[in-house]
Amino acid sequence: MRVRKAVLKALKAHERGMSYADIASGPGAGIKPAQLRETLTQLVRSGQATEHPPGHFAALSARGEVTGRLSVNPRGYGFVASTAGDVYIAGRDMHGAMHGDTVVARLFQRTKGLGQSGEVLRVEERANDRIVGRFDKQGRMAIVTPTDRRIQGDVFVGRAGFGGAVTGQIVVVRVTQFASPGQAAQGVVEEVLGLETDPGVDVEIVIREHGLRAVFPNAVEDAAAAIPEKVGAPEPGRVDLRELLTVTIDPVDARDFDDAISLESRDGGWRLWVHIADVSHYVEWGSTIDQEAVQRATSVYLVDRVLPMLPERLSNGICSLNPGVDRFTMTIEFDLDKIGDVRAHRLYPSVIRSDHRLDYEAVEQMLERGTGWPDDETRTLLTEFRVCAAALGKLRLDRGGLDFESVEPKVWLDPSGKPLQVTLHERTVATNMIEEAMIAANEVVARHMRDAEAPMVYRIHEDPDPDALAAIAPVLKEFDYPVKDIGSASPRTFQKLIAFAAKRPERLLMNSLLLRALQRARYVDYLDSHFGLASDAYCHFTSPIRRYPDLIVHRLLKAQLTKTLDRGPVAAMVGELEWLADHSSFMEREADSAEKDSVKVKLTELMANHLGEVFPGIISGVTSHGAYVQLDNTAEGLVHVSRMKDDYYEFDGERFLLRGSHTGKTWRLGQEVQVRITEAIISDRRIEMEWA
Numbered sequence: 001m002r003v004r005k006a007v008l009k010a011l012k013a014h015e016r017g018m019s020y021a022d023i024a025s026g027p028g029a030g031i032k033p034a035q036l037r038e039t040l041t042q043l044v045r046s047g048q049a050t051e052h053p054p055g056h057f058a059a060l061s062a063r064g065e066v067t068g069r070l071s072v073n074p075r076g077y078g079f080v081a082s083t084a085g086d087v088y089i090a091g092r093d094m095h096g097a098m099h100g101d102t103v104v105a106r107l108f109q110r111t112k113g114l115g116q117s118g119e120v121l122r123v124e125e126r127a128n129d130r131i132v133g134r135f136d137k138q139g140r141m142a143i144v145t146p147t148d149r150r151i152q153g154d155v156f157v158g159r160a161g162f163g164g165a166v167t168g169q170i171v172v173v174r175v176t177q178f179a180s181p182g183q184a185a186q187g188v189v190e191e192v193l194g195l196e197t198d199p200g201v202d203v204e205i206v207i208r209e210h211g212l213r214a215v216f217p218n219a220v221e222d223a224a225a226a227i228p229e230k231v232g233a234p235e236p237g238r239v240d241l242r243e244l245l246t247v248t249i250d251p252v253d254a255r256d257f258d259d260a261i262s263l264e265s266r267d268g269g270w271r272l273w274v275h276i277a278d279v280s281h282y283v284e285w286g287s288t289i290d291q292e293a294v295q296r297a298t299s300v301y302l303v304d305r306v307l308p309m310l311p312e313r314l315s316n317g318i319c320s321l322n323p324g325v326d327r328f329t330m331t332i333e334f335d336l337d338k339i340g341d342v343r344a345h346r347l348y349p350s351v352i353r354s355d356h357r358l359d360y361e362a363v364e365q366m367l368e369r370g371t372g373w374p375d376d377e378t379r380t381l382l383t384e385f386r387v388c389a390a391a392l393g394k395l396r397l398d399r400g401g402l403d404f405e406s407v408e409p410k411v412w413l414d415p416s417g418k419p420l421q422v423t424l425h426e427r428t429v430a431t432n433m434i435e436e437a438m439i440a441a442n443e444v445v446a447r448h449m450r451d452a453e454a455p456m457v458y459r460i461h462e463d464p465d466p467d468a469l470a471a472i473a474p475v476l477k478e479f480d481y482p483v484k485d486i487g488s489a490s491p492r493t494f495q496k497l498i499a500f501a502a503k504r505p506e507r508l509l510m511n512s513l514l515l516r517a518l519q520r521a522r523y524v525d526y527l528d529s530h531f532g533l534a535s536d537a538y539c540h541f542t543s544p545i546r547r548y549p550d551l552i553v554h555r556l557l558k559a560q561l562t563k564t565l566d567r568g569p570v571a572a573m574v575g576e577l578e579w580l581a582d583h584s585s586f587m588e589r590e591a592d593s594a595e596k597d598s599v600k601v602k603l604t605e606l607m608a609n610h611l612g613e614v615f616p617g618i619i620s621g622v623t624s625h626g627a628y629v630q631l632d633n634t635a636e637g638l639v640h641v642s643r644m645k646d647d648y649y650e651f652d653g654e655r656f657l658l659r660g661s662h663t664g665k666t667w668r669l670g671q672e673v674q675v676r677i678t679e680a681i682i683s684d685r686r687i688e689m690e691w692a
Contacts, residue, residue, distance in 0.1 A: 132148065165192050172192075207307070272334055331348055364430045616674055636687065
């Protein structure tokens with residue numbers, strides 16, 4: 001770290017930058033070339049320096065420049081996530097950069113009351129040279145129009161690059177020349193997915209749009225196949241907990257189980273064990289499996305399939321805490337008093353044998369009806385766990401933690417992929433029990449690593465942006481919500497708003513609006529607070545099968561416990577934490593977006609079977625071009641102003657409503673309405689409606 005600081009300090013002192021030779025003979029004197037190269041790579045990757053031209057380095061802050069990953073909104077603008085915060089980039093200022101690219105941006109002079117903005121100077125690293133789009137042959141050339149609205153501009157394909165595609169098909173094109181001012185992108189067709197109406201193509205489009213990896217390379221599968229199917233003899237230091245009553249509680253259709261719990265009542269409180277799959281025992285930093293896991297960074301749960309972070313032999317096999325088999329775990333054992341406060345904790349590697357694989361629905365019925373228990377011991381565990389989790393939840397809420405309400409749609413498909421129906425999943429007592437235990441475990445690990453002053457990847461949630469809060473203030477006022485100044489809102493203010501909305505028809509909409517006004521939680525390699533949980537130290541530790549940051553934390557914790565942070569593969573990983581945290585945050589957003597898009601395409605297909613039918617809904621958005629309405633099944637569509645024939649409607653941007661210029665009639669956010677489905681364009685994931 002001292003080398004890195006010395007190099008960065010020297011770069012900041014030289015506004016025009018330094019050559020590699022200058023650095024090697026100056027601040028890098030005496031440093032091995034490989035280590036110096038790695039230091040410079042980390043500085044460039046983290047956005048603190050730039051290499052341009054090759055071999056010449058400069059501190060970006062000295063130039064009023066930042067580097068970071070560009071995220072583009074379908075409406076054409078984007079943001080660069082950088083060390084200076086999010087930088088707004090207008091569509092005209094992207095200069096050929098595409099969604100996901102790592103770019104260098106020049107900062108504009110900041111305008112009071114507005115966020116930081118800038119323009120892209122150049123692309124440091126392209127995120128993807130493959131684009132999915134619609135093929136349209138036009139003579140001796142063709143145009144591929146991206147299906148992903150975040151990618152601006154078409155790709156031109158010469159006759160030799162058609163790859164057998166015909167007009168109307170969805171193709172994957174490899175870009176051979178990226179767009180630049182005055183020059184369109186060019187490419188060749190690499191893969192023909194088929195027509196948009198072909199079974200499975202709709203979700204394949206989503207996978208390609210988000211750059212997801214659907215198939216594991218042969219080398220990764222071979223490496224996974226070499227891992228034994230059964231755990232070996234526990235090594236010294238691994239605590240044997242196989243005689244401890246242990247259960248997993250997951251969704252009914254879950255296939256991998258990375259967390260389990262045990263609980264005993266003790267001294268008026270509880271001893272809670274949270275056991276997490278010890279994936280790090282099998283996946284070492286830098287290994288073949290790990291390199292693929294880094295790229296994926298997360299499992300992705302699409303409407304019709306799961307794209308796992310780890311091969312199935314690990315995710316559903318040796319790492320999954322299946323019942324009746326021995327599994328290696330990392331255990332967080334903590335003593336709680338009757339109000340849920342942690343009085344003591346122990347962290348250690350362990351071996352367990354899960355007694356029961358339970359699901360949320362079954363546990364909910366057991367607790368509600370008092371019947372269906374597998375045995376008396378499990379009944380005692382679950383009834384006590386309910387009380388314990390309630391204490392943990394109350395303690396979290398008392399300190400200002402937030403509990404947003406939401407509904408998750410589950411689209412059921414037939415074997416060919418056609419949507420049949422939608423069921424809605426809301427939070428229940430059973431889901432809350434597991435959530436509270438996992439939050440508590442994550443906090444214990446984060447605080448342990450903080451107190452040890454060890455390298456770490458934390459999960460942070462920054463305070464809300466006052467400008468974003470100001471945008472929803474008129475909506476709250478319109479609905480008569482009890483808040484005077486939301487611009488400086490604390491978590492407790494949000495608590496009051498959520499509680500006020502709880503019994504109102506716009507309950508879910510208001511929760512969604514408040515959630516959108518907050519910053520997104522993200523991964524970083526430094527300590528900061530978590531606004532939504534009102535926590536001073538938080539991390540993700542409890543899902544290493546499906547989240548790469550959790551796997552990182554497992555390795556760091558193990559190394560800290562054994563005092564080997566400065567040795568072996570973990571020491572090499574520590575130097576990459578900043579980049580790994582940033583990459584994991586980006587891939588988390590991509591996965592979340594892909595999951596929603598896959599559901600949206602099936603909801604659109606489902607509603608295409610109901611053209612002309614009338615449904616109740618609630619106005620979920622109002623813009624100058626119309627009102628968005630969300631149906632009870634969460635499908636959302638637009639009533640365009642051109643379909644509002646009874647008057648000429650004008651948009652009131654402050655109050656989020658449309659008002660008829662002659663009648664004074666209004667359509668406002670949160671209003672309950674009846675709509676008729678007029679059109680459902682599956683390829684665009686777009687539903688058109690009219691007032692019924």
